[in-house]
Structure formats: structure tokens, C-alpha cells
Amino acid sequence: MLDLAEINTLFARTVLEQKITGKVYTDDADNPRAYYIAHPYGMSLVLGDTGNDAFIRAVSEYITNQNGSRRTAEWLQADPAGEWTGVVDSIMASHNSAAGLDAGLQEEAGSRVIQRNTRVNFSLDRTAFSAAKKASGRQPAHPVPMTGEHFTALDQGVVPRFFWRDAAHFTAEGAGFVLLENGEIAAAAFSSCLSGGQLEIGIETMPAHRGKGCAFAASLALIEYCLDRGLESVWACRLENTGSYRLAQKLGFRPVRTLPYYRLAYET
Structure with missing residues (x-):
């Protein structure tokens, strides 16, 4: 699945190749169609199918830090070839709004808000x-x-x-x-x-x-x-x-x- 991605996924590949210890979550252990791959440096990637509601709920709970276990920043990329960007945008909007963390309060909210930045991939000329x-x-x-x-x-x-x-x-x-x-x-x-x-x-x-x-x-x-x-x-x-x-x-x-x-x- 990573081979089909048109973005830089090397950090996720090193986790899958067990070159470094990370975490891999999937929607189905026997027949996986979606993955959430987390690198220990604080980078993660979600990709694949978005048809499993239980997996989407689990991703939502994770990225909104529902259990309060995440104590450092983590940066997530969603494979643009699929529908995950829309899913994450929706989760972000709901989380920030429900917590009173709309755009006007993001600075005051600090780490509790989900922030959307931009990742740039380069090619050497x-x-x-x-x-x-x-x-x-x-x-x-x-x-x-x-x-x-x-x-x-x-x-x-x-x-x-x-x-x-x-x-x-x-x-x-x-x-x-x-x-x-x-x-x-x-x-x-x-x-x-x-x-x-x-x-x-x-x-x-x-x-x-x-x-x-x-x-x-x-x-x-x-x-x-x-x-x-x-x-x-x-x-x-x-x-x-x-x-x-x-x-x-x-x-x-x-x-x-x-x-x-x-x-x-x-x-x-």
C-alpha cells in the first residue's frame, strides 16, 4: 500500500521494515485495508480504506487524545490519494468546536487543539x-x-x-x-x-x-x-x-x- 502512495512515506516504511520501533494499527488483523503508522519521533501516517467505522472511531479517539496519554506533539499525514484528509478535517473541526477551540482561540488553547499545517515534499533538481x-x-x-x-x-x-x-x-x-x-x-x-x-x-x-x-x-x-x-x-x-x-x-x-x-x- 505504501508503494502506491504519491507522497514521501519513508518514515512509515522504516517502521514497517522494523528498522526502528514504532506502532502500527490496522482495521483488520487478518485482512487489513487501512493503516495508522506511528514513528517514535512523533510522525504518523494514516492511509487506506475509510469504510470501517470502528477504525475511524479509534483513529478519532487517538488523534483527539481522548485518554489523555499523549504528552508530546505528534504530526499526522493523511494519504491524499484516499479520503482520509476529509475524515481528519471533520474530526478536527468537531474536536476544536466541541472544546471551544475554534480558530479565534487556538493560540490560547495551546496543545489541546488540533492544528492543520502544510507538509511540503521536494524533488532534487x-x-x-x-x-x-x-x-x-x-x-x-x-x-x-x-x-x-x-x-x-x-x-x-x-x-x-x-x-x-x-x-x-x-x-x-x-x-x-x-x-x-x-x-x-x-x-x-x-x-x-x-x-x-x-x-x-x-x-x-x-x-x-x-x-x-x-x-x-x-x-x-x-x-x-x-x-x-x-x-x-x-x-x-x-x-x-x-x-x-x-x-x-x-x-x-x-x-x-x-x-x-x-x-x-x-x-x-
């Missing part, structure tokens, strides 16, 4: 990437391959430990580059997911090194790594994440699809 590489000029430092020690040292932001079981798992099956300044990691670009000839790029710059081009340099190295090995570089982010969105375009990625991206209700 190789001509634009080559032009970006030529125009980049002198980089702040030379990126080096990410080691197990780097993996362990990265403990804040979007970092590999949230996408791989441990350092050994990452060094055996993943890839990444770090930019070092005075022996400290300034930025890292790494495979957050790697499957089926596709490598999704995760990127993080340490606060003290932002605005120096470090993320660009690290990402450049990882994209070149992908091109040398025949891997497709994958980039996706929230439209509202202007830093990631602009960096993608600077590197030569072009937006190819947008879809709703729901921040689910949770308790703080």
Missing part, C-alpha cells in the same frame, strides 16, 4: 544543485563523515538518535556528515530514513553556529554522497519551517507536492 554547488564558494569548514562518536554527541534538535536504534545501527546502515569547528559539531546532515534507494535528509545546526552556512555545507556533502551511490535524496518539511524550506531550495530542491500536516492534540 540536479541542474539547480550543480549550480548551487558552483555558486557556494568557500565553505565554513570541510564536512567529515559522521561516526558513532558524533552520533552519540548529537543530543539536541533533529538528530540521528531519534531515527536509528543506536550508533552501531546508524554506522552500519545509515550515512551522514558533520561540520566541525574547533573540534565541536557545528552542523549535521544525516539519513533520517534510508530504504528502497531513497535517503531522507535530516539536518540540524547547533544554536551557536546558525547563520554561517554550516547546514548548507553538511547537506551539500550528503547530497553528493547520494548522487555518487545512485540514491535519491529526499527532503520534506513543514511549509511553516522557513529555515528548512529555504535551505531546500538553496540546495536545488523544488517543491513538488503539498498536503495537510496535522499537529495532534496532546496534554502538556
